[in-house]
Amino acid sequence: MRLDGKVAVVTGGTRGLGRAIAERYLREGASVMCAARNPHDIDTLLESSQGRARYCYTDVTDEDSVGKLMRETADAFGRIDVLVANAGVSRDGKIGRLAPAAWQEMVATNLNGVYLCTHAVLPYMAAQGAGRIINVSSSMATRVAVGAAGYCATKAAVEMFTRVSAMELAPKGILVNSLAPGIVDEGMGRDLTGNDKVWSVYRRRFALGRPGRADEVADAAVYLASDEATYVNGHVLEVNGGLLWA
Ligand SMILES: NC(=O)c1ccc[n+]([C@@H]2O[C@H](COP(=O)([O-])OP(=O)(O)OC[C@H]3O[C@@H](n4cnc5c(N)ncnc54)[C@H](OP(=O)(O)O)[C@@H]3O)[C@@H](O)[C@H]2O)c1
Known part of the structure; x- marks a missing residue:
């Protein structure tokens, strides 16, 4: 029960890594608001949560929605202790072929969405004098991936936004970190792990020789939200099994 009594917002908390983080937070005693545009099968989680989980329709690209x-x-649970800004999209394509709309979708979701969530949660955390913000980036924030310019660039921006936020918000008692997964056999990572031809190339880049699991990412998200991380701020926690990107 490392998050007992805490209240967390998890964007993209309906499926993939966000869902795994939400489920793990619930097991650690937190109350969790799962935010996304579609509920998917979130009802199963809500029913088993004894009122500690809720779903809120949210489009992170929209200021009013956030x-x-x-x-x-805050109305449902009385406070907000943790924000996991996890919602993200990846649209592949070399720059010449990448449609402007796809580029803009990545910027709007991966970068603007993180800013809008921080901006909106700030008054609640500042009033409490405490809070944790975990911005989910990616190992691709710091590696060159041909055909993924928009994804790499927006995730790199998230990591710099994290560092600046950490400096600005520390005086308010709010700690801000990034969690950077490598390739996880869940969510969008399955596009790579589920393709034998692609994965046979990618797997050689991982010291552990296997993709990550969603629960391994959730472990790191618990740590960053917990009382064990009171002196961790402005950090990018890579969870990638030892990634050697040639
Ligand atoms: N899986 C990996 O291997 C991996 C590796 C590195 C980093 N990451 C990062 O981890 C995060 C989660 O990825 P994932 O693999 O779990 O992806 P996923 O399975 O595609 O899930 C993405 C989640 O984000 C939500 N979302 C997307 N656009 C949104 C919007 N405009 N407003 C609100 N919610 C939105 C989706 O719900 P709706 O579409 O219903 O809104 C969904 O719940 C992303 O930031 C991703 O970049 C993943």
Whole structure:
């Protein structure tokens, strides 16, 4: 029960890594607001949560929607201790072929979404004098991946946003870190792990020789939200099994 009594917002908390983080937070005693545009099968989680989990329709690219998410969370649970800004999209394509709309979708979701969530949660955390923000980036924030310019660039921006936020918000008692998964056999990572031809190339880049599991990412998200991380701020925690990117 490392998050007993805490209240967390997890964007993209309906499926993939966000869902795994939400489930793990619940097991650690937190109350969790799962935010996304579609509920998917979130009902199964809500039913088993004894009222500690809720779903809020949210589009992280929309300022009003994100504001409503934070209000609904505070109304439902009384406070907001942790924000996991996890919602993200990846649209592949070399720059010449990448449609402007796909580029803009990545910027709007991966970067603007993180800013809008921080901006909206700030008054709640500042009033409490405490909070944790975990911005999910990616190992691709710091590696060159041909055909993934928008994804790499937006995730790199998230990591710098994290560092600046950490400096600005520390005086308010709010700690801000990034969690950077490598390739996980869950969510969008399955596009790589599920393709034998692609994975046979990628697997050689991992010291452990296997993709990560969603629960291994959730472990790191628990740590960053927990009382064990009171002196960790402005850090990028890579969870990638030892990634050697040639
Ligand atoms: N899986 C990996 O291997 C891996 C590796 C490194 C980093 N990451 C990062 O981890 C995060 C989660 O990825 P994932 O693999 O779990 O992806 P996923 O399975 O595609 O899930 C993405 C989640 O984000 C939500 N989302 C997307 N656009 C949104 C929007 N505009 N507003 C609100 N919610 C939105 C989706 O729900 P709706 O579409 O219903 O809104 C969904 O719940 C992402 O930031 C990703 O970049 C993943």
